[in-house]
Amino acid sequence: MRLAIHSLPRSEASTRIRSTWMTTGYALSVAIFGGFAPYIATWLIAHTGSPISPVYYVISAAIVSTIVIARLKETAHDKLR
Numbered sequence: 273m274r275l276a277i278h279s280l281p282r283s284e285a286s287t288r289i290r291s292t293w294m295t296t297g298y299a300l301s302v303a304i305f306g307g308f309a310p311y312i313a314t315w316l317i318a319h320t321g322s323p324i325s326p327v328y329y330v331i332s333a334a335i336v337s338t339i340v341i342a343r344l345k346e347t348a349h350d351k352l353r
Contacts, residue, residue, distance in 0.1 A: 305333060 313326035 309326075309329070312329050316325040316329060317323055319325075
């Protein structure tokens with residue numbers, strides 16, 4: 273997963289805005305998914321009564337990531353912009 277995060281901006285963004293695009297996207301995703309993770313885990317455990325219920329949060333994030341990555345266009349042979 274981490275490899276996909278670091279290789280994606282090199283191929284999807286133009287060379288002029290690549291750094292800004294990568295840092296903004298990374299910072300937002302860490303803030304949203306990482307920042308709220310303890311709250312969501314506590315809420316899931318409180319509402320389900322199961323101590324393993326936060327696993328469903330991780331599974332759903334992995335499913336969303338897989339769908340997004342699978343829909344990206346391959347740009348290995350395209351010229352850099």
